[in-house]
Amino acid sequence: MYSALSKSSQLLARGPAFSTATMAQSPISRITVIGGGQMGSGIAQVAATHKHEVTLVDVNQEALDRG
Numbered sequence: 577m578y579s580a581l582s583k584s585s586q587l588l589a590r591g592p593a594f595s596t597a598t599m600a601q602s603p604i605s606r607i608t609v610i611g612g613g614q615m616g617s618g619i620a621q622v623a624a625t626h627k628h629e630v631t632l633v634d635v636n637q638e639a640l641d642r643g
Contacts, residue, residue, distance in 0.1 A: 605629060612640050 605628060609620045612634035620630045634640050 606631070608633060610634075612636070612642065617642065 607620075607623050607628055608631040609616045609623070610633045612620075612632050616632065616634070620632045624630045632640060
C-alpha cells in the first residue's frame with residue numbers, strides 16, 4: 577500500500593498531465609464531456625475557451641440547459 581501511495585505522490589509532484597497551457601497547444605480539436613454537473617461544465621467551458629468543439633452529454637436536460 578505504501579508503494580502505491582508513494583507512486584501517487586510522485587505523479588502529483590510532476591504537476592497536471594493536461595493543463596490549460598497544454599490544452600491550447602493540443603492537436604485535439606473536438607471533445608465530448610459526459611456529465612453536465614459542476615465538474616463537467618467546467619471542463620467543457622475551459623475546452624470551449626481554448627477553441628475546441630465541445631459536445632456536452634447528460635441524462636438531465638436541466639444540467640445541459642445550465643451549460
